[in-house]
Amino acid sequence: MTDALHMLTDLSAIILTLLALWLSSKSPTKRFTFGFHRLEVLSAMISVLLVYVLMGFLLYEAVQRTVYLKYEINGDAGHHAHSHSLPSNSPITGSGCEPNHGQDSLAVRAAFVHALGDLVQSIGVLIAAYIIRFKPEYKIADPICTYVFSLLVAFTTFRIIWDTIVIILEGVPSHLNVDYIKEALMKIEDVYSVEDLNIWSLTSGKPTAIVHIQLIPGSSSKWEEVQSKAKHLLLNTFGMYKCTIQLQSYRQDVDRTCANCQ
Numbered sequence: 001m002t003d004a005l006h007m008l009t010d011l012s013a014i015i016l017t018l019l020a021l022w023l024s025s026k027s028p029t030k031r032f033t034f035g036f037h038r039l040e041v042l043s044a045m046i047s048v049l050l051v052y053v054l055m056g057f058l059l060y061e062a063v064q065r066t067v068y069l070k071y072e073i074n075g076d077a078g079h080h081a082h083s084h085s086l087p088s089n090s091p092i093t094g095s096g097c098e099p100n101h102g103q104d105s106l107a108v109r110a111a112f113v114h115a116l117g118d119l120v121q122s123i124g125v126l127i128a129a130y131i132i133r134f135k136p137e138y139k140i141a142d143p144i145c146t147y148v149f150s151l152l153v154a155f156t157t158f159r160i161i162w163d164t165i166v167i168i169l170e171g172v173p174s175h176l177n178v179d180y181i182k183e184a185l186m187k188i189e190d191v192y193s194v195e196d197l198n199i200w201s202l203t204s205g206k207p208t209a210i211v212h213i214q215l216i217p218g219s220s221s222k223w224e225e226v227q228s229k230a231k232h233l234l235l236n237t238f239g240m241y242k243c244t245i246q247l248q249s250y251r252q253d254v255d256r257t258c259a260n261c262q
Helices: 002-024 038-068 075-094 099-104 106-134 141-168 178-186 220-237
Strands: 191-201 207-215 242-248
Touching: 002 038, 002 106, 038 106, 038 141, 106 141, 141 191, 178 191, 178 207, 178 220, 207 220, 220 242
Parallel strands: 207 242
Antiparallel strands: 191 207
16 A cells, blocks of 8 residues: 555656646736746655655555564565665656756755655665565564655755745745845936845746836936846846836935824
């Protein structure tokens, strides 16, 4: 049953990843004007969740075996099964998509971690099978293998979970600094101030920006030049996938406070 559940989660993760990559390449629609890039994030969440479901099931069995020690393991059977399962698991880590896209896509990263977890687990079970084959009294090696595998899975999936949370909450990507970008925009000629700057990601590797710039007095006629420079800066220097730039003529703020106002 464990092997069947394992193969089911593997197959589901691969299908979800391929489906998400295919749909995310579709053109935007009138309802989904940003396109379907967030499907990669959704796919990554589901893939990691499937890994955790499997990990929880295996941990439960491992704890039961550790506490009661009422189980028998055939070291020869484990050695034979997992030594033949290694080649079938390993190619998943190198299959799928173009290298550059794979580095950016959360869905591909999640599928890679899923497959890498399979490989590590197979190696661990193979080692445990060798130990039990020659030292049957050390059958505790089997649940220990599961504990080590679970720790590795938790460690390798933490970054994916964090990146997913940042994207869903529309946080600034970790490689971008809002203050530094503001300073760069302020250095553009005829820019008086950067009133507002919002940066988030449609999906991993696709940062988007909306910026509100105020021009210096008397430079309204140069708005096209300022817009072009700001757009070039955001797209080429900071690697934005999309950007929207709003320009405004200089407006002096009126101080409405006075000594008599409460």
